[in-house]
Amino acid sequence: MATFGVEAVRYFNHARDAGVSTAGDLTYTFNRSNGFSDKLRDGGLQQAFYWANQDCWETDIRDTDQGGDDRSWVDNVDIFWIEAHGNHTSDGNARILYDIAHNNWRTFSNEWQLGENWNAEWVLAYSCETVDINNVSGLWNIFDGLHIYCGAYENMYDGITTDECGEDVGDNMINGDTISDSWIDGVSDWAVDNHPITVCTGDAATWNNGNIRWDLSYLNRDHLWGHGNVEPDLPPSRQACILWRWSEG
Amino acid sequence: MSETTFIEAMSRQVKAPARVKIFQTKQYPAEALRERLKHFLSHTSRMTEASYDRGDWTDNSDHTLVRLPKGARAVFYHASGAMKMVSGTPPMESIFKKDAGREEYIKMLEEKGKRFGLTEWVGEHATLQFERLWQIKACAANQEKKIVNPVVCRIVGAYRHMVDGLPVLGAASAVLKLGENGFVDAVSLQIREAAGEPIDEAPIIPPAEAAKQVSAQFRSLFGRQGGEALARVTSHDMQLGYFSLGKRKVQRVLAPFYVAFIHLKGKEENQAYQFAVPASETHYLSVCGQGSNPNNLLLQRK
Numbered sequence: 344m345a346t347f348g349v350e351a352v353r354y355f356n357h358a359r360d361a362g363v364s365t366a367g368d369l370t371y372t373f374n375r376s377n378g379f380s381d382k383l384r385d386g387g388l389q390q391a392f393y394w395a396n397q398d399c400w401e402t403d404i405r406d407t408d409q410g411g412d413d414r415s416w417v418d419n420v421d422i423f424w425i426e427a428h429g430n431h432t433s434d435g436n437a438r439i440l441y442d443i444a445h446n447n448w449r450t451f452s453n454e455w456q457l458g459e460n461w462n463a464e465w466v467l468a469y470s471c472e473t474v475d476i477n478n479v480s481g482l483w484n485i486f487d488g489l490h491i492y493c494g495a496y497e498n499m500y501d502g503i504t505t506d507e508c509g510e511d512v513g514d515n516m517i518n519g520d521t522i523s524d525s526w527i528d529g530v531s532d533w534a535v536d537n538h539p540i541t542v543c544t545g546d547a548a549t550w551n552n553g554n555i556r557w558d559l560s561y562l563n564r565d566h567l568w569g570h571g572n573v574e575p576d577l578p579p580s581r582q583a584c585i586l587w588r589w590s591e592g
Numbered sequence: 593m594s595e596t597t598f599i600e601a602m603s604r605q606v607k608a609p610a611r612v613k614i615f616q617t618k619q620y621p622a623e624a625l626r627e628r629l630k631h632f633l634s635h636t637s638r639m640t641e642a643s644y645d646r647g648d649w650t651d652n653s654d655h656t657l658v659r660l661p662k663g664a665r666a667v668f669y670h671a672s673g674a675m676k677m678v679s680g681t682p683p684m685e686s687i688f689k690k691d692a693g694r695e696e697y698i699k700m701l702e703e704k705g706k707r708f709g710l711t712e713w714v715g716e717h718a719t720l721q722f723e724r725l726w727q728i729k730a731c732a733a734n735q736e737k738k739i740v741n742p743v744v745c746r747i748v749g750a751y752r753h754m755v756d757g758l759p760v761l762g763a764a765s766a767v768l769k770l771g772e773n774g775f776v777d778a779v780s781l782q783i784r785e786a787a788g789e790p791i792d793e794a795p796i797i798p799p800a801e802a803a804k805q806v807s808a809q810f811r812s813l814f815g816r817q818g819g820e821a822l823a824r825v826t827s828h829d830m831q832l833g834y835f836s837l838g839k840r841k842v843q844r845v846l847a848p849f850y851v852a853f854i855h856l857k858g859k860e861e862n863q864a865y866q867f868a869v870p871a872s873e874t875h876y877l878s879v880c881g882q883g884s885n886p887n888n889l890l891l892q893r894k
Contacts, residue, residue, distance in 0.1 A: 351886060356815050365859040367813035367821060370883040377887050395886040398893040428861040440861055449860075471862050480733055498855060502866020503879055504762050507838040518657065518665060524683045528778075532763035533726060533750040535853070535866055545732070553740050555732050557684035562730065564682070584734045588683070588745065592726030 345568035346391040346462070347383050348420040350399040351376035352427040355442050357397065363448045364440055366428040369501045375469060375509035379424050382513025387569055391420045397443040399427070401450040404466075409454045410446075418461035421568055424509070429470025429494070435481015437473035437494065452481075458488020458576055464565075465522050467493040469508065469530065474540050479587045486544045486585075488576040490561045493526035496589060497538035504532050516567040523562040527590050540589035544577055550584040562588050595807055598822050602803035602830045602852065608796045612848040613756050614876055615786035615834075618715060619844075620673050629658065629668045629675055632713075632781065636666075636677045639708050640776045644677070654840050674839035676780035684730065686771035688744040698725055701749035701768055708779065710766050714753055715785030720766060721759075723752040746771055753783050755834055760784060761851045761868075762836035784836045786846055794848065794872035796832070802850035803830065805869045809881070810854055813865070824856045832871055835879065847876035 353372035358364045373395070380390055394403075404425075405411020407418075417423045428440040437452035452473075457463040466489065475481055476496035485492060499505075512529030516522065523541040530539045543561035557563055564574050593601070620628060626649075633644040647658040647666070658666040663680030692700075702722065705711075711720045726748035733739045746769050753765035760783075769778040811818025835849035848871035855864045868879050 353883070359815060359817055364861055365814075365817065365820065365824065366861045367810075367863055367865070368815075370813070370881070373884040373886045377884055380887070393886065394893065400893075428858070428863065430861050471864060479731075480737055498862065498864035500853070500864045500866050502853075503868050503881070504838065504866060506880075506883075507840055510840065514655075514667075518667075518678075519663070519680065520678070521683055527728060531726075533724070533748060533767050534762065534764050536864070550732070550734055553734070553738065555740055555743075557687065557730065557743070558682070560684060563684035582735075584732050586730065586732040588728065588730040590726050590728045590748070592724055592748070592750075 344387070344389045345421045346389045347422040347424070348391050348416060349376050349380050349393040350403065350425045351395055352399050352442050354396055355428065355440065357442045358440060358448055364428070366440055371501055371503065371506040372426050374506040376424060376426055378507060378510030379513045382510055382517055386513070386517030386567065392416065399441055400443065400445040401441055401447050402445060404450050405454045406456040408456065411454065413457065414461055417466065418457050418459065418463045421462055422465045422467070423463060424467045426469040429468060429473040431472055431475045431481070435475040435478035437482060439468065439470055439473065452485050455485040456487045457485050464490045464573070465493065467512070467526060469499055471495055471498050474542060476540065476589065479542055480585055482542055483544065483585050486582065487579055490565050490574065491522050491541050491543045493522070493539065493541045495538050496540045499530065499537050500535040502535060504535060505537065517570055519566060519571050521563065522565045522567065523588055527588065531590060538589065538591065540587055542585065542587045544582040545584045545586050546577060546581050547583040555586070560586050562586060593822060593825060595822055598825065599800055599803040599807055602806065602828055603799040605830045606799040606832050606850065608799050608832050611793050611795050612758065612872070613790035614792040614794055615755065615790055615846040616788065617843055617846055618785040618787040622670065625668050625670065625673055626656070628673065629666060632675045633666055633677065635708050636776065636779060639704055669839045671842045672782065672784070672839045674780070674782040676778065678778045679776065681777055683745055686775045688772050691744050694725060697747040698722070700770060700774055701725070701747065704770060704774055704776065705749065705768055710751060713781050713783055715783070716788065717756045717786050719754045721752050721754055722749060723764065724750045726750060746777055755786050755846055758848070759831070759833035760836045760846065761831060761833040761849065763838070782836065782839050784843055784846055794874055796848060796871050797873060799830065799850065802869050802871060806830070806852040806867045809867050810865065821856060824858065825854055826857050827855045829853045835868055835877060837879070843877065845876045848872055
């Protein structure tokens with residue numbers, strides 16, 4: 344049975360008190376993550392873990408080879424939802440803030456390596472700006488079998504009209520939409536300025552000398568396990584391009 | 593900026609009428625919702641030339657799902673009556689061969705919207721206005737960082753329901769998603785119809801009073817550092833309108849709210865917040881400002 348994990352941080356008072364961030368608390372974090380969890384369980388997936396606030400640790404996504412424990416957590420489930428404050432570095436790495444230094448206050452995606460011999464297919468981050476749309480290649484290293492990273496290239500709003508986003512993403516997935524469409528449609532109420540993006544890698548046939556075969560990409564073909572086609576993993580040795588799909592308005 | 597400057601700036605963004613009418617919303621019994629969805633699908637068929645008169649209907653706790661031919665589906669939500677049809681076409685099929693530009697896309701959406709009869713669904717005292725064009729695009733790069741030209745995959749028209757001259761704020765009231773040659777990928781309606789004549793008329797609190805409440809809510813998110821957070825606000829907007837709750841929530845009345853959007857630059861992380869505060873002294877509609885607690889938690893971590 345396919346599995347999923349959830350980590351959601353609503354309060355950042357410890358990070359503020361420690362002087363590592365000025366980020367404010369959120370309000371509807373758990374509306375979204377509860378909704379996502381409920382829908383995926385309705386769709387027959389098994390929840391492997393759901394950590395909240397200070398129980399969310401950066402070591403859960405950091406690669407085991409780099410001193411983290413992703414093989415027990417993020418890389419041990421098929422799909423992982425995280426909500427916290429985010430940003431990216433100047434070289435295009437995603438970064439996410441936690442409310443506890445276990446071992447660090449933030450994760451940086453240059454320390455992620457997802458897929459490998461483990462499980463992770465899809466990572467979804469309801470966080471602002473974890474993707475640099477002018478340097479998406481900065482995320483390339485995370486795809487070691489991982490299929491799609493779903494994040495944002497600008498803001499993701501915390502407000503009452505985005506409180507059902509988790510349910511919407513989950514409903515889309517269990518009703519058979521692709522992962523890419525499930526994310527972009529699900530986190531958009533087409534009113535607030537949410538800016539979702541989905542990123543994946545492709546092989547040489549997909550790159551096709553720059554005449555992209557979009558039809559072959561994970562963006563077009565990947566669905567949730569049990570709810571449509573899932574493409575095979577693409578190891579780094581066969582990756583020829585990185586592809587991304589986003590909404591703007 | 594100081595709190596005074598913040599409140600003044602927010603207040604200037606809204607022109608508030610002295611009074612606003614309060615309407616009950618139209619409630620549809622279950623059978624009527626099914627008929628509405630059938631009607632919605634017959635409108636959709638007009639645009640798509642697909643036949644949606646047959647389907648496999650499944651009732652779930654909060655919505656009814658209809659599996660349609662060729663992988664399409666439709667859904668209506670029991671609490672709100674919101675409806676959606678999705679073609680089921682993979683997202684990178686029927687993409688635009690070349691970028692036709694904003695004006696052409698808006699024209700295409702207007703034409704399709706008319707053909708669908710979007711305005712027929714707005715109810716009494718109401719209109720529907722085009723609000724915003726969204727575009728879903730895709731791009732790629734190789735390992736040498738050669739980047740291809742982006743392609744437009746879908747265009748999305750967002751429409752706003754207006755009741756008695758005021759916008760019904762919340763998620764877009766109607767959404768039309770099109771691909772190449774006007775292919776209809778999805779259409780949705782999330783409209784809270786006014787039912788009959790107004791049940792009341794409420795005096796509107798001044799924008800400055802609402803801005804003060806927004807400021808207090810905003811500051812509370814930063815604990816002791818609330819004042820400093822105000823200094824990092826980079827943009828804000830405040831609107832007055834009726835408020836529409838999410839599609840999975842029951843709503844009995846259309847009541848006025850101020851809705852504010854605040855973006856701020858953090859020391860390391862930027863943030864974006866939305867706040868909704870009642871615009872009348874009498875509170876006709878309850879909006880949950882507290883958020884949920886986590887459920888399905890495992891035991892606390894050691």
